[in-house]
Amino acid sequence: MTTVPAYTCRFTIVVPCWNAAATLRETLASLDAQTFTDWEALLIDDGSTDATPTLIAEAVARDPRYRALRPTGKGPSDARNMALREARGEILSFCDADDLFEPNKLALMNTAFQDASVAGAYGRIAFFDGARSRTQSSVPKEDLGVPMLLGENPVCTMSNLCVRHSVFAVTGGFDGNIVHNEDLEWLIRLVAEGHRVIAIDELLAYYRTCAAGLSADLDAMRAGRAAAVKAAAEYGYRPNAAQEAVYLRYLARRALRTNAPSHQALRLTAAGVLKSPLGFFSDPFRGGLTAIGAVLALVLPRPVRAILFAA
Incomplete structure (x- = not known):
C-alpha cells in the first residue's frame, strides 16, 4: 500500500531530468517565475552524464523548495512515480526538463482545484522549438473522456497536467513498462475510473518540439498506443475508425x-484518410x-520545412 506523506505545500512539481543541461536552466526559471509560490519541485535525475546534476545542485542550494532525487527504476514513468512516496504537495504538477510554465499556471490551477469535484486539470499549450511559439493547442468545453483520448489527446503532454496527489495514488501511477504514450495509458485509466479532469481555456x-525526442519517434508512439487502447478495452471502450483517423492526423502533424x-x-496522412x-x-x-503540409514536405528542403512546420 502506498503511504501518502502529510501535505506541507499546495503543489509538488515533478521534473524528470536526463541529460537536460541545454534546457533545464530555462525550465527552472519558469518555475521560479510562478506567481503562486506555495510549491516544491522534485528534480529527478535519471543518470545524466552532462551538466544536469550540477544544475540541479545549484537549484537546491539557492532555493529550499527544490529537492534532488534519483529514481529507483529507469525512464520517465519511474521518475514521475517517485511522487507517490516523495511528494509533499496536495496537487502534483508535472513538467519535463525541456518545457516551460507560464508564470500564472499554478495560480490558475490553484483556482481550478478549489472545486472539490476536480481530480485533474489542464490547459492550452504552445508548441515551440526554443525560439518560435506560433502554434497552440485547443481544449474542449467538456470534461476529458476516454473517446476523446482515443482520438487526439487534448492534454498533449504531461507538462500540461495537474492532478490531486491522492488521486494519482489511487491510480497507482504510470506503467513503468511503457516508454511511449505512457501518459495516454494512464489518462485513460484515470478518467475511465470516474475521476473528473477539466480543461482551462488558457x-x-x-x-x-525536438526531432530527437521520444515523442518524435512516431512509429514507437503508434506502437505504444496499443497499450493505451488495451487499457481502454478493459473499460469497454474501443476506438472507431474516425478516432483512429484523428490519431493518425495527430501523428502526421507531429511529424511536420x-x-x-x-x-x-x-x-500517416494517407493512412488516416483511408x-x-x-x-x-x-x-x-x-x-x-x-x-x-504532408505534400509540401516532400518537395521542400528540410531547413525550410523546419521554419514552416516547427511550432
Whole structure:
C-alpha cells in the first residue's frame, strides 16, 4: 500500500531530468517565475552524464523548495512515480526538463482545484522549438473522456497536467513498462475510473518540439498506443475508425512539427484518410492543413520545412 506523506505545500512539481543541461536552466526559471509560490519541485535525475546534476545542485542550494532525487527504476514513468512516496504537495504538477510554465499556471490551477469535484486539470499549450511559439493547442468545453483520448489527446503532454496527489495514488501511477504514450495509458485509466479532469481555456505551458525526442519517434508512439487502447478495452471502450483517423492526423502533424523524414507525414496522412475521411477531416482546417503540409514536405528542403512546420 502506498503511504501518502502529510501535505506541507499546495503543489509538488515533478521534473524528470536526463541529460537536460541545454534546457533545464530555462525550465527552472519558469518555475521560479510562478506567481503562486506555495510549491516544491522534485528534480529527478535519471543518470545524466552532462551538466544536469550540477544544475540541479545549484537549484537546491539557492532555493529550499527544490529537492534532488534519483529514481529507483529507469525512464520517465519511474521518475514521475517517485511522487507517490516523495511528494509533499496536495496537487502534483508535472513538467519535463525541456518545457516551460507560464508564470500564472499554478495560480490558475490553484483556482481550478478549489472545486472539490476536480481530480485533474489542464490547459492550452504552445508548441515551440526554443525560439518560435506560433502554434497552440485547443481544449474542449467538456470534461476529458476516454473517446476523446482515443482520438487526439487534448492534454498533449504531461507538462500540461495537474492532478490531486491522492488521486494519482489511487491510480497507482504510470506503467513503468511503457516508454511511449505512457501518459495516454494512464489518462485513460484515470478518467475511465470516474475521476473528473477539466480543461482551462488558457495558455499554461510551452512544449518543446525536438526531432530527437521520444515523442518524435512516431512509429514507437503508434506502437505504444496499443497499450493505451488495451487499457481502454478493459473499460469497454474501443476506438472507431474516425478516432483512429484523428490519431493518425495527430501523428502526421507531429511529424511536420518535428521535421521528421519527408515521407512520414504523407504516409500517416494517407493512412488516416483511408481509415476514415470523415474522421481525418472532422476538423476541416486542421485536416486540410495537415494534408497540404504532408505534400509540401516532400518537395521542400528540410531547413525550410523546419521554419514552416516547427511550432
